[in-house]
Amino acid sequence: MAEEANNCSNHLQDLPKVLVLGPPLSFQFLQPLYSHKFNFLKPHLSDFSLQHFINHHHPPSILAILCGTKFSVTADVLRLLPSLRLVLTASAGTDHIDLSDCRRCGIQVTGVGALFSEDVADMAVALLVDGMRKISEADRWLRKNNRDNTPWDLFPLGSKLSGKRVGIVGLGSIGMEVVKRLESFGCIISYNSKHKKATVSYPFYDSVVELATNCDVLVLCCALNEQTKHIINREVILALGKGGFIVNVGRGGLIDETELVKCLMEGEIGGAGFDVFENEPHVPKELFKMDNVVLSPHSAAITVESFMDVCELIGGNLEAFFSNKPLLTSVMLPK
């Protein structure tokens, strides 16, 4: 028995090490599939501090990190790992990673590319339909008023989605999937993005205030970075107006959340659908009391199918990296 355990730990020692930070949600599916190929180091199961844990595992032998969005890969973390060559995040967003420092240290970064785009777009549209047609509100109302003598016409009217002017903030792969879906609803699309796209003919606004002025709905699909932090501020919200609706499936920090909550309370905007929040897992408690708001716990990307695909992609990227082949997906690092 002891010999078997010894063989097993010897075998583990021979496998390439991958330091798992977070860990990402998909790790629970990934681990059983790839434990025979990689030695996953799991500081979250240890009582040691991260630094102590890393020092205990011979830092020069750790070439790769696997993380999710809840773990910030800062310059301080990178300093603990002098031989690190790959940061692999199980996410589309990379705002939790110090990309400039990765570049400086010659570390490649890989994420899931466009793998979550369809699921996230589905959720964006679901939040929008739910909010405008009051689906969650209707469900709550009917459960509460489930008596034969309650007249159903007491339930408030929703808003029609077809024909609405929808402004997409960030026309990347998620934004394009949202557009595909909303065009079939008969919505009128325009957008704001870092650059005007040569490949689409939808009206482009280089100012988000102008986009909001000309729309009934804003759907936020862009990455969070220095340029996009609080891209939705009070001025944008007021420009969208009292009947307006905002959906955020990007990152919480895209919206000045305090201002949005205030505007919702003051009736300056019609409603909102949130999959992401500024200080997750904190959700402003005022939102729980609002019927014109639909909430979801940063779960837009999470489906059984996307998790299976993500495991395959992460495994493929790890295999490519450790056999010196090109990565299947890679993140562009800032110049």
Ligand SMILES: O=CC(=O)O
């Ligand atoms: O938020 C989810 C992701 O960035 O993949």
